[in-house]
Amino acid sequence: MRMLKSGLAAMLAVGTVTLLGGLAQANDDVVMAPTAWGTGFQTAHSPVMERVNEFHNVLLYIIIVISAFVLALMAWIIIRYNKKRNPTPQKWSHNTLLEMVWTAVPVIILLAIAIPSIRLLYYEDRVANPEMTIKAIGHQWYWSYEYPDHGGITFDAIMKEEGELAEGEPRLLATDNAVVLPAGVDIRILTTADDVIHAFALPALGVKIDAVPMRINETWVHINSPGIYYGQCSELCGTNHGFMPIMVKAVSKEEFAAWVAEKKAAMKDSADVTKVAGLSGADAAR
Ligand SMILES: [Cu+2]
CATH class of the missing domain: 1.10.287.90 (Helix Hairpins)
Known part of the structure; x- marks a missing residue:
């Protein structure tokens, strides 16, 4: 119930949904986003x-x-x-x-x-024996992610424009691809950047670490419960600094394994297409 309440509070605060919409999306999972007129910390989930x-x-x-x-x-x-x-x-x-x-x-x-x-x-x-690693790379102005322990899954996460938001998703915080992570697992986080200094920050999870070009920074997270956790770049990194949010979707271990399998299959398909079309990896990435 507490989780539902905090989820609802987040929903109401961003002012984008009706109560019903909030209930539908919260679905008993935590949703941690900034709340209107909020002064304290977001509820701790790590x-x-x-x-x-x-x-x-x-x-x-x-x-x-x-x-x-x-x-x-x-x-x-x-x-x-x-x-x-x-x-x-x-x-x-x-x-x-x-x-x-x-x-x-x-x-x-x-x-x-x-x-x-x-x-x-x-x-x-840092944590002694993390079960997995994720790498977050800051770009002007979006984040990309790599899963080195899971066949090198990689994708960009771009902020959704207002027209693209699904019901219940907060403005300026939702991204097209969520960073899917398993809850209840020690996860190593590596950060870097490819242009200027960014900072990877997730308030409810106690993560805030600079992402510096030509350097790898390390921290870790253990997400207590499944849910959606929003964060933002916390380093003034240029004009669109305010428009490179972070959206973490924490799921159960089983759901995470299914997501990994799905991503890998999709990667394999696109690699096959690349081969057939005779494109190089760099062309295909464009
Ligand atoms: Cu940034």
Whole structure:
């Protein structure tokens, strides 16, 4: 029910569908997209994002305490030591104990933040034995994907124009080809780019990593539940930076295997056509 609700919230927020349309598309699966007037994070659907959320909440408490303390201190100074109430100020300028305390306490706070922060960074960095790898390549202005462990399946994912959207699909986020991935599996993500720096980002899955030309960056994801997860390029990469979204469709392992078989068959067919027509691979790709 929670999943259905979040799916519906996403649907309603993008304002493109009726309630019925939302129900039809959500189909009990998660749909994670930005919501209108949303201020918090999208609901976490990966172990990394769950930890990012927890760390964010801890930081929030620390920030609130520090802000309240500084505010109270300033209020006390303004009220108690203004010119009217304290016309002849004292002249002392050093207090060793106080100086030690106001140096040591911030150091302790920073350490308390740095240790879990660095641990989280390394947790996000890579996973020990991923079951599969996917490579995302940024282009001006679309993403292409490669599945090196699955016979080199490769395709482009171009943003759908408004007229092309299926019912319930959000504007500026849906693509013609979805990145199909199995849920419940550790997946290595490699990113690169072929022109300028892009960034591969999926908020609900806690993925955000630069895609840099001539360089491979690595991260990983474990999608907790099947559904559709929308993301965007998060690096200002040129005029159409805002129009190269990412659409991940997480499915069960069985559905993923079926999708791989289907893609491979389609690839084989097009290779046969290429052979018959006597075209080179490069011609066929055009
Ligand atoms: Cu980009």
